[in-house]
Amino acid sequence: MAQRGFAAEYWGIPAVTRAYTTACAITTAAVQLELLTPFQLYFNPELIFRRLQVWRVVTTFLFFGPLGFSCVFNMIFLYRYCRMLEEGSFRGRTADFIFMFLFGGFLMTLFGLFASLFFLGQAFTIMLVYIWSRRNPYTRMNFFGLLNFQAPFLPWVLMGFSLLLGNSVIIDLLGIAVGHVYYFLEDVFPNQPGGKKLLLTPGFLQDHLAH
Numbered sequence: 001m002a003q004r005g006f007a008a009e010y011w012g013i014p015a016v017t018r019a020y021t022t023a024c025a026i027t028t029a030a031v032q033l034e035l036l037t038p039f040q041l042y043f044n045p046e047l048i049f050r051r052l053q054v055w056r057v058v059t060t061f062l063f064f065g066p067l068g069f070s071c072v073f074n075m076i077f078l079y080r081y082c083r084m085l086e087e088g089s090f091r092g093r094t095a096d097f098i099f100m101f102l103f104g105g106f107l108m109t110l111f112g113l114f115a116s117l118f119f120l121g122q123a124f125t126i127m128l129v130y131i132w133s134r135r136n137p138y139t140r141m142n143f144f145g146l147l148n149f150q151a152p153f154l155p156w157v158l159m160g161f162s163l164l165l166g167n168s169v170i171i172d173l174l175g176i177a178v179g180h181v182y183y184f185l186e187d188v189f190p191n192q193p194g195g196k197k198l199l200l201t202p203g204f205l206q207d208h209l210a211h
Contacts, residue, residue: 014086021079027062042118078125095205126175130155
């Protein structure tokens with residue numbers, strides 16, 4: 001009975017959120033069980049282009065480090081805000097949601113070519129949090145019962161928390177920057193005088209998901 005309940009809960013998760021969080025969980029488990037090592041997953045332009053290890057373009061977004069507080073914290077936030085976006089402003093717009101993933105991932109990968117960034121999953125999580133927070137500006141947040149603030153401050157609170165944990169804020173700033181670029185092009189610029197929609201979901205995504 002419990003297994004049926006878990007299965008129903010799992011398959012009730014929206015498709016994109018389910019696929020992404022499952023891939024992250026499987027990747028983390030594989031590293032934990034020593035079936036894979038982080039050295040096989042990290043972003044390395046030389047190995048990608050010269051040795052055609054193209055999977056690194058994807059795996060850099062799937063690994064949040066060894067199993068521990070930071071890893072679990074990131075995965076919980078990834079699941080929560082990815083799901084809220086998919087069930088909220090992207091409800092019924094799976095193709096647009098996937099295009100947002102591709103757009104954000106492309107910009108982060110482009111930046112990663114010129115910076116020594118090995119794993120981009122945390123930046124991707126912050127991007128999702130940023131976009132959700134800007135689309136829900138009046139939502140009140142509570143962080144560990146210590147801070148009360150409105151949603152748009154959440155990415156900055158997370159960056160401050162990351163700093164307290166001794167992590168580099170470059171990854172967080174990258175996520176915020178890419179999230180802002182998407183939010184501006186999708187939500188702000190088209191509503192300006194003379195503005196127009198610049199981010200158009202490719203037809204092949206629309207056609208494929210319509211069938």
